[in-house]
Amino acid sequence: MKINENTKYSTNSDYSFLAKLLHWSFIFLFAYGIYKQIDNINELEDIYLLKSEMLFALVFLLFLIFRFFYMTKTQKTSLPADAPKSQRLASKIVHVSMYICLAGIAGSGMMIGYFFWLGLNSGPLIELVIWIHESFVSLIYWLISIHIIAAVLHRLKGDGVWNSMVPFWKEK
Numbered sequence: 138m139k140i141n142e143n144t145k146y147s148t149n150s151d152y153s154f155l156a157k158l159l160h161w162s163f164i165f166l167f168a169y170g171i172y173k174q175i176d177n178i179n180e181l182e183d184i185y186l187l188k189s190e191m192l193f194a195l196v197f198l199l200f201l202i203f204r205f206f207y208m209t210k211t212q213k214t215s216l217p218a219d220a221p222k223s224q225r226l227a228s229k230i231v232h233v234s235m236y237i238c239l240a241g242i243a244g245s246g247m248m249i250g251y252f253f254w255l256g257l258n259s260g261p262l263i264e265l266v267i268w269i270h271e272s273f274v275s276l277i278y279w280l281i282s283i284h285i286i287a288a289v290l291h292r293l294k295g296d297g298v299w300n301s302m303v304p305f306w307k308e309k
């Protein structure tokens with residue numbers, strides 16, 4: 138525990154280098170996943186695209202699982218020790234929901250691919266899985282927006298949370 142001299146808050150020490158690397162490199166992986174999104178299920182007729190989508194989703198999921206265990210086993214939130222319980226809870230809910238949603242996007246994507254490969258390329262079952270996939274995508278946009286707004290509010294408050302993860306616009 139170190140005391141942030143500019144404020145009355147005491148903060149945890151920084152996240153590790155690996156924690157920061159996982160956080161920021163995952164953003165590129167996620168952005169690439171959004172960039173190369175499928176616009177129409179019939180695109181999956183191309184077997185090369187189907188295979189590469191499945192491989193991407195698998196790598197995405199394994200990255201996420203590794204990150205989740207590494208973060209929960211070795212790192213602590215950098216919220217100040219005197220942060221209200223409600224703030225700790227809200228932060229935990231948003232973080233855990235992001236993990237669930239991201240895993241849900243990859244998992245439902247792989248189910249779409251598997252059903253398509255089985256020949257189930259239309260009908261209520263595949264439509265339901267596509268709906269789940271798209272709902273997770275909509276939800277993650279909301280969660281990421283809330284997460285970034287919260288991070289900026291912490292930066293404005295100057296309580297050390299921003300500095301613990303973000304390498305630019307540092308608090309003095």
Ligand code: HEM
Nearest residue numbers: 170174175176177178190191194197243246247249250271
């Ligand atoms: C982590 C990996 C993935 C990410 C980040 C991702 C992302 C997205 C996004 C952003 C959309 C558009 C949602 C919308 O417009 O509401 C989408 C739709 C879709 N994705 Fe994925 N996806 C992933 C994996 C997969 C996989 C593995 C498959 C199948 C092999 C797949 C098949 C589809 C289909 C069929 C749609 C709906 C297209 C339509 O509008 O008809 N996705 N995905």
Ligand code: HEM
Nearest residue numbers: 160164167208214215216232235281285288298299302303
């Ligand atoms: C795809 C976008 C993002 C995702 C999925 C994401 C996800 C997460 C997650 C799950 C955590 C909790 C620690 C962990 O398990 O790694 C976290 C921490 C953090 N993130 Fe992000 N993040 C994203 C983008 C950003 C951006 C753009 C910023 C800043 C502008 C940011 C600032 C922070 C900060 C300050 C923390 C530390 C919070 C704390 O210790 O309570 N994140 N992020």
